[in-house]
Amino acid sequence: MKKPFIRLKLAEDSHASSAKFSMVITYSIFLLLCLALVLFFYMNSTENARENFWQQQSARLNAAVADMDDVIDTMDAYTRQLLTDSTFIRFANMNGLEESGYIYTAYEIMKILAPKSYLLLKAPISECHIYMSSSGYVISGSQFTEASQYYNSYKSYLAGGYDHWLAMIRSASAKPQVLSTVAYTGLSGSAVFLQDINALMNRNVPAVIWYEIEPVKLIQALLPGWDQRASLYVASSDGTAQFQITDGQFTAFDTPVQLNDILPDGLSEVMQHQSTSGSITNWKQTKVLFQKGGNGWHYTLLLPQSLCTEALGNYDLAFALIFLLAVLGGVVMVIYLVRQNMKPYQQLNSQLLKVKGDNAELQREIDAQKPAVCSAYLRQLLSGHVASSAEFDYIMSFLGLTGQLNFYVLYCVANVQSDLAMDHDVSHELISQYITQYLTIDHPVYFYNMSDRSFVVLAAFDQSASADPLMELQHRVIALHNDLVEQHDIWFYAGVGEKCTEAQKLWESYEQARTAARYTAKHHIFLPYEMIHKDTGSWYYPIEISAKLQHFITTGNKQQVTEMFALIHRENIEERSLSMPLLTLLLSDLKNTLLKSRFLITNVQSESEQEQLRQIDRRLGEQLSFPQLESTALELCSFFTRTAEPSDPIPEVERYLTENYTDPSMCLAKLSDRFNISESYLSHLFKNKTGQNFSVYLENLRLNEAARRLKDPGCNLSSLYLELGYNNSTTFRRAFKKRYGMAPSEMRS
Numbered sequence: 168m169k170k171p172f173i174r175l176k177l178a179e180d181s182h183a184s185s186a187k188f189s190m191v192i193t194y195s196i197f198l199l200l201c202l203a204l205v206l207f208f209y210m211n212s213t214e215n216a217r218e219n220f221w222q223q224q225s226a227r228l229n230a231a232v233a234d235m236d237d238v239i240d241t242m243d244a245y246t247r248q249l250l251t252d253s254t255f256i257r258f259a260n261m262n263g264l265e266e267s268g269y270i271y272t273a274y275e276i277m278k279i280l281a282p283k284s285y286l287l288l289k290a291p292i293s294e295c296h297i298y299m300s301s302s303g304y305v306i307s308g309s310q311f312t313e314a315s316q317y318y319n320s321y322k323s324y325l326a327g328g329y330d331h332w333l334a335m336i337r338s339a340s341a342k343p344q345v346l347s348t349v350a351y352t353g354l355s356g357s358a359v360f361l362q363d364i365n366a367l368m369n370r371n372v373p374a375v376i377w378y379e380i381e382p383v384k385l386i387q388a389l390l391p392g393w394d395q396r397a398s399l400y401v402a403s404s405d406g407t408a409q410f411q412i413t414d415g416q417f418t419a420f421d422t423p424v425q426l427n428d429i430l431p432d433g434l435s436e437v438m439q440h441q442s443t444s445g446s447i448t449n450w451k452q453t454k455v456l457f458q459k460g461g462n463g464w465h466y467t468l469l470l471p472q473s474l475c476t477e478a479l480g481n482y483d484l485a486f487a488l489i490f491l492l493a494v495l496g497g498v499v500m501v502i503y504l505v506r507q508n509m510k511p512y513q514q515l516n517s518q519l520l521k522v523k524g525d526n527a528e529l530q531r532e533i534d535a536q537k538p539a540v541c542s543a544y545l546r547q548l549l550s551g552h553v554a555s556s557a558e559f560d561y562i563m564s565f566l567g568l569t570g571q572l573n574f575y576v577l578y579c580v581a582n583v584q585s586d587l588a589m590d591h592d593v594s595h596e597l598i599s600q601y602i603t604q605y606l607t608i609d610h611p612v613y614f615y616n617m618s619d620r621s622f623v624v625l626a627a628f629d630q631s632a633s634a635d636p637l638m639e640l641q642h643r644v645i646a647l648h649n650d651l652v653e654q655h656d657i658w659f660y661a662g663v664g665e666k667c668t669e670a671q672k673l674w675e676s677y678e679q680a681r682t683a684a685r686y687t688a689k690h691h692i693f694l695p696y697e698m699i700h701k702d703t704g705s706w707y708y709p710i711e712i713s714a715k716l717q718h719f720i721t722t723g724n725k726q727q728v729t730e731m732f733a734l735i736h737r738e739n740i741e742e743r744s745l746s747m748p749l750l751t752l753l754l755s756d757l758k759n760t761l762l763k764s765r766f767l768i769t770n771v772q773s774e775s776e777q778e779q780l781r782q783i784d785r786r787l788g789e790q791l792s793f794p795q796l797e798s799t800a801l802e803l804c805s806f807f808t809r810t811a812e813p814s815d816p817i818p819e820v821e822r823y824l825t826e827n828y829t830d831p832s833m834c835l836a837k838l839s840d841r842f843n844i845s846e847s848y849l850s851h852l853f854k855n856k857t858g859q860n861f862s863v864y865l866e867n868l869r870l871n872e873a874a875r876r877l878k879d880p881g882c883n884l885s886s887l888y889l890e891l892g893y894n895n896s897t898t899f900r901r902a903f904k905k906r907y908g909m910a911p912s913e914m915r916s
Contacts, residue, residue: 247367249374259301260372262301277306291380295379314333430467541613545615558852575637575640576677576680577625579662581598582620597655637663644693660693664696675734706749708735757796817853
């Protein structure tokens with residue numbers, strides 16, 4: 168007997184038949200995959216579900232730790248805001264009632280602290296107090312009394328424990344710590360979050376702040392909805408235990424205790440292998456979850472493994488139902504695809520073409536902006552105004568100029584010889600095309616426009632190249648010149664600086680190229696700097712070199728200062744052999760540059776620094792010489808390195824924002840110009856150092872000041888947004904309500 172078979176009609180065209188056949192194949196493969204998935208899911212679904220369950224618990228712990236980090240950050244922000252208040256700093260250094268105005272100043276501090284308590288509304292704390300070490304008083308937004316009266320009367324703590332309580336308060340350090348107060352309150356789980364304010368600032372602010380923890384709220388924040396069988400152990404980065412939550416009870420410690428001493432037996436050995444945040448480990452019948460907070464605290468959560476079984480319940484039945492629905496859905500989907508035939512493919516092709524078009528448009532926009540960015544970076548390199556080695560490496564990487572390279576800087580001038588004036592935009596575009604065509608060799612050529620027809624060009628060559636790069640450049644510039652003359656009647660001149668083997672010294676080659684360009688002529692259209700006959704009747708110290716020397720000194724760049732003095736000495740002593748009168752004038756100009764840098768040093772407080780400045784002033788008043796001036800310049804570099812810390816400009820940026828945040832024109836571009844750092848690099852550095860975007864940081868400064876001013880009944884709400892730097896009252900109110908949960912008028916009332 169013959170086996171039955173299916174005959175297929177081929178009435179459609181070959182493409183439609185092929186598509187339908189593809190759909191049948193897809194359906195068959197889908198069914199086979201379903202059968203394979205049945206076996207796979209039955210073998211692996213339970214294990215995956217368990218893993219997902221514990222990953223969810225780890226995610227919950229991570230979220231709880233993040234909330235705790237926010238609480239700690241809020242308390243830290245509250246504490247650090249006090250350090251910006253001059254009235255508080257002055258009050259902290261007053262010795263008590265014997266000083267005039269002490270009571271009135273305390274009243275002012277209470278008025279300052281009262282509105283700040285809004286910052287702590289969502290934190291799991293009940294009260295915040297500050298102990299003034301100089302006077303022995305305790306102050307808060309609602310309380311001002313002696314420490315002993317605070318202990319015995321206001322809090323009514325247990326008798327006989329005052330001295331120990333005071334010793335605990337005075338033992339605070341810069342790092343926040345949680346200490347138990349059960350010995351003084353007699354209440355189970357009572358504890359405080361303690362921190363020494365004085366250790367947070369270079370100035371003397373003898374005060375200690377503590378926040379009284381509400382254990383129930385803290386447990387709800389860290390273990391929301393978890394079974395009481397969960398145990399949480401929290402320790403600082405050095406292994407010192409901060410507190411623990413076991414059996415639903417919060418427990419802190421009145422003396423430093425190591426985490427290993429309070430963990431159950433055998434768990435400390437398991438924890439030795441946990442070094443990454445989010446780790447999950449088996450220990451006996453317990454899952455150990457490990458998480459690291461943003462402030463360096465380590466959180467160890469113990470959950471019984473039975474929780475997983477209880478949570479999954481009838482997983483097998485649920486899986487069978489879901490799988491059956493998936494199979495039915497798959498069959499329906501395949502039938503739909505077969506009926507629709509090629510329509511989904513056409514839709515997919517249309518979407519793909521649209522995405523490709525969008526990507527091409529985006530790439531065109533990026534390519535259009537890249538020349539402007541490259542031009543800006545090239546200006547920074549050639550002017551020597553790169554703030555740090557990190558920014559320098561970033562720029563070189565962006566330009567693709569990495570590896571062992573030699574550089575030549577050309578200062579080019581193009582002159583139209585005909586009587587017909589050429590449009591500036593046309594000539595600029597034309598010459599730019601010629602420069603790109605003729606001067607692109609092994610690496611991309613970068614250039615920018617100095618004036619109508621002046622161009623600065625940077626050409627890079629591999630150090631391993633066997634040919635002479637300068638000769639190659641000469642041939643190419645002459646060919647470029649000849650082509651411009653023949654086609655457009657434009658003469659093209661180029662002054663070339665000496666070969667630069669260290670990219671950090673490109674500014675020197677740039678100055679040499681500018682000098683060489685002044686000597687170009689029709690018989691010298693390509694003139695290297697070394698071919699110039701130096702004039703011995705004048706000294707070499709242009710204003711650009713003076714400005715660069717001052718910049719290098721005030722940024723603490725000793726290497727560039729040494730290179731700068733070597734350049735000045737070589738140009739004036741070795742190559743020009745200046746006479747004594749001219750040498751005296753040169754040394755006088757150098758001295759004036761050093762004096763400009765010297766008088767930029769302000770706010771010197773220590774006696775050693777003042778003595779150092781006096782020695783510098785005496786040396787600048789003595790008979791001048793090259794070695795003496797170079798030594799003085801390097802010493803000024805060291806001074807700026809210690810006082811200004813140029814390698815990390817963010818602290819100075821933060822101080823500048825604190826003083827100028829009310830400026831309505833304050834923006835990233837303005838900061839970039841102010842600190843001579845590119846916008847993209849400053850934004851990247853600011854986010855890494857502060858953990859916040861620039862715009863968020865600026866808005867926080869303005870909103871904090873708004874909350875402070877609203878305590879004054881005379882505050883004019885109609886003009887407050889203008890005083891804080893906002894250009895629009897609606898923007899101010901929206902930002903304020905988002906931050907504090909209420910309108911400005913509601914907060915003042």
